[in-house]
Amino acid sequence: VSDLGIPQILTMPEDVVLENDPGVCGAGHTWDLPETSDNCVVSALVSSHQPGDIFPTGETTVFYTAQDTTGNIVSDQFTVIVNDLEAPIFNGLPAEITVSCDPGVCTAQVNWAEPVASDNCEILNYTISHQPGDIFALGTSTVSLEASDIHGNQSSATFTVVVLDQEAPEISGTPEDITLSAVEGFCGAVAEWSEPVATDNCQQLGLSSSSASGSFFPVGSTSVIYSVSDPSANVTESSFTVTVTDDEAPTFTSLPDDFTVPTEPGICGAVVTWAEPGGGDNCAVGSLTLDMENGTYLDEGEYLVTAVVNDIHGNSLTDQFTITVADMENPQLTGVFEDITLIADTGNCGTVATWEAPTTSDNCLGEVLAVNYAPGTYFVTGTTEVRYVATDASGNVHEEAFNVIVIDDQFPTIEGVPADIQVSNDPGLCTSVVDWIQETSSDNCSIGLHATTHQPGDAFELGTTVVGISVVDPSGNETSASFIVTVTDDENPQLLDMPADITIGTDIGSCGATVSWTEPTPSDNCEAIGMSSDIENGSFFEVGPTTVTYSLQDTSGNFFTDSFVVFVTEDEAPTITGVPADVVINVESGLCGASFDWVLPTISDNCIVAQESGSHLPGDFFSVGSTTVTYAAIDTAGNETSESFVVSVEDDEFPVITGVPLDVTLSSDAGVCAAVHEWSTPEVSDNCEIDSFLQTNAPGDLFLIGVTTVQFTAEDLAGNITEQQFTITVVDDEAPEILGVSSDIQIDTDSGVCTAVVDWVSETSSDNCGVFEHSTSHQPGNVFELGTTIVEINVTDVNGNVSTSSFAVTVTDNEVPL
Secondary structure: OOOOOOOEEOOOOOOEEEEOOOOOOEEEEOOOOOOEEOOOOEEEEEEOOOOOEEEEOEEEEEEEEEEEOOOOEEEEEEEEEEEOOOOOEEEOOOOOEEEEOOOOOOEEEOOOOOOEEEOOOOEEEEEEOOOOOOEEEOEEEEEEEEEEEOOOOEEEEEEEEEEEOOOOOEEEOOOOOEEEEOOOOOOEEEEOOOOOEEEOOOOOOOOEEOOOOOEEEEOEEEEEEEEEEOOOOOEEEEEEEEEEEOOOOOEEEEOOOOEEEEOOOOOOEEEEOOOOOEEEOOOOEEEEEEOOOOOEEEEOEEEEEEEEEEEOOOOEEEEEEEEEEEOOOOOEEEOOOOOEEEEOOOOOOEEEEOOOOOEEEOOOOOOEEEEOOOOOEEEEOEEEEEEEEEEOOOOOEEEEEEEEEEEOOOOOEEEOOOOOEEEEOOOOOOEEEOOOOOOEEEOOOOOOEEEEOOOOOOEEEOEEEEEEEEEEOOOOOEEEEEEEEEEEOOOOOEEEOOOOOEEEEOOOOOOEEEOOOOOOEEEOOOOEEEEEEOOOOOOEEEOEEEEEEEEEEEOOOOEEEEEEEEEEEOOOOOEEEOOOOOEEEEOOOOOOEEEOOOOOOEEEOOOOEEEEEEOOOOOOEEEOEEEEEEEEEEEOOOOEEEEEEEEEEEOOOOOEEEOOOOOEEEEOOOOOOEEEOOOOOOEEEOOOOEEEEEEOOOOOOEEEOEEEEEEEEEEEOOOOEEEEEEEEEEEOOOOOEEEOOOOOEEEEOOOOOOEEEOOOOOOEEEOOOOEEEEEEOOOOOOEEEOEEEEEEEEEEEOOOOEEEEEEEEEEEOOOOOO
C-alpha cells in the first residue's frame, strides 16, 4: 500500500509589515508555529526563519515545508516586510559662529569641525552648503546640511555664521591748509581743492564734509572737516583750514561828477551844495571824508574837491571832483524901437530909415553891444530885421530886434500882345500847333511872376481858345491881357481793324451759321460818330459767300465806308441715332450661335444725306463670339459718319456625356489586393465643339481594395464643363492562409514534475492584402499541464477576414512514484 496523501499545513502566519527597531536597520519578529496534519504522520516541519529572528529592511519570505513519513512534501510561506522609517542624524553640529572681517576685506574665512551624518542603515547622500575654510560675506549666513538614507528618509539642519565689520574706514588725500585773497567785490572767496578719498574694507563710501570744494568762505579762517562712516558705524574724521584775506580797496558808490553852478541873480558868485558821496566795499566801509564843506559860498571860477574812503580792514581810496561857478546871467538891453513902416520912393524899390540906438547893463561888467543895420541905412521894399546883440565877459548874450517895412504900391506893365489867330488842324490830329512872338513886361522893382495860359508852339484843341497873360511884381501888384486862337477840322474819319474775310463751318444741326466778329474801331483825328453796317454782327448766314459793308461819319461831317466777305462751309457730318448698345446673348439650344433682332437706327444731317449703309440686318444669325454691326452715312458735302455696336454670343450650353457605366462592386482578384475592371468608354457631344474629354481611370486599370470614383470631365471651347462619375468598389473576401501548423503532439511529463515543456516549429501566415493579427494560445517552449491541451491559432487580415487552426498537445504521466 502506498501513501499518496500529501500532508497539510493548517495555520500559516499572515503577511506582516513592521517598522525598524530604533537604531537598527531591521526589526525582530515573532509568531506562532504553524500547525500540520497528515493521513499518516508528519515527520518534519522545516522553516527558513525562526520566531524572534531579526529581519532586514525590505521584504523577506519565510518558507515552511512539511514532510510525512512516506516522503510526501507540502510547502507554504508568508512575507515579512520591514520599513526603515528612521531619518539620519547629524553629530557635532556647531552652535552660532561669530567672527570679525579679515584685515582689509569685507569677508572672513571661517573654519569649524565638520558635523558627521549617521543612520541606522546607511547614508545615501550628504550635502552641506558651505565647507570649513569657506569665505563668508559680511552679515549673517546660514549653513544648511541635508542627509538622506538608502530608504529615502531625509534630515536637515542649520547653523549660522555671523561676520562683523570692526575695521574703521580711512581718509586719504586731505588738503593742506589754504590761504586765499577775497574775490573782487565779495567779502570772501571760493576755495577749491581735490576731494580726499574714503576707503573701507567693505564698501565704497561717500565722504561728508562741513564745506564742499567750490564753497564760498568769508574773510577769516574756517575749518573744513571731512567725516566718513561705514555701514557698521565705524567713523573716521580729517580736517584742514581755509584762510581768506581782504586785499581789496573800498570804492565810491556815489561821488559827484564835475558840475557847474550858475552865479546867483545880480551877483558874481554862488553858495554851492552837492549830494553827499557814498562809499562801498567788498566787506564794509570804515569812514568817508571831504576836504571842502558842503554849502560853501564860491566866487565865479573852478574849485577841486578831494574825497577819501577807508574800509574796516585798512584799505583806502582817494578821488576828486571839480566845481565850476559860472556867470550864466545875460546882459540887459533898454530903449529898443518898435517896427518902422515906410513907402518906397517913386521909381525906386526902397527908402532910407533912421532911429535912436538902445543902452546895455550886466551883473559882472565888461559887456559889448553890436547891431546889423545902423540908423540912416537904405532899406529895399519888403521887411528887414534890425538886430541888437549885447555880450558880457562870460559870453552870455542878449538879443532884441525890430523890423523896417518898405511898401511897393507901383503896378508892372505888359508890351507886344498878339492879335487874334485862326488855323486848320494838323494832319491826323484834332489840334494845331500855333506860334507867335512872346509879349514882354517891366516894373519899378522886379517881375515876380509873368504867366500865360499858353506858350508859342503849344497845340490848341479844335474850336476857340483864349490865351490869358498875367504879370505880378514881388509886392503882389498884378497886370493882365489876352488874345484868341481858333482851330478848324478838314480831315475824313477812318475804320481801323476792319475784319478780314471770314470762312466758317455751319452751326451744329443747321445748314448755315451764326457769325460774330470783332467790331472795327472807328477812328478820327477828332471824333467819329454814326458807325453802321448793312448786316448786324451775330446774324445767321446761309451756306456760301455774303458781303458785309460798314460806313462812318465824324462830328465835322466828313464820311468813310469799307467791307469784308463771310463764307459759310458745311463741315458737319451726318448723325446716326438709336444705335443699339452692345448686347450679350446666349446660343440657341443645340446651335453654335443665335439670331438677334433690333430697331433700325435713324440717320439725319443738318443739310441733306446723300448715302447710307449697314453691315447686318435685324434678325441675322450671329455665330458664337463677338460681331461688330456697323452703320455709315455720307452727306452732300462728303462728310461721313459711322456708328457700331457689338453682338456677343456666349455659349452657355454644357457638353453631354452619355453611356456612363453604372456603379459596380467586385471581389479582389485571387492572390491580389486589388481587381481589374473593364467598361465601354462614354460618348461626349456639344452644340459647338468639344475642347477636351478627360477620365481619371482607363478601362482595364487595376483598382485597389475600397471605393474608387472614376471621374469623366468634358469641356467645350467656351469653357463649359460637364462631369459624370461612377464608383468601383473592390471587396477583399479572401481569408488569410495559415501554413506549417503542427500536427497533434503527445509527450510524457518531465522528470519529477507533473508537467512537460513542449516545443514545436511555429506556423506562419500570409494574406493577399496583409496579415493584421496572428495569435496563438500557446508558444513553443511553454509548460503544459498533465492531460490534453488544445493549441488554438487565429489569423486576421487587414480587412477583417479570419482563419483559424489548432492542434492538440497531450501530456501523460508515465513516471513511477517513489
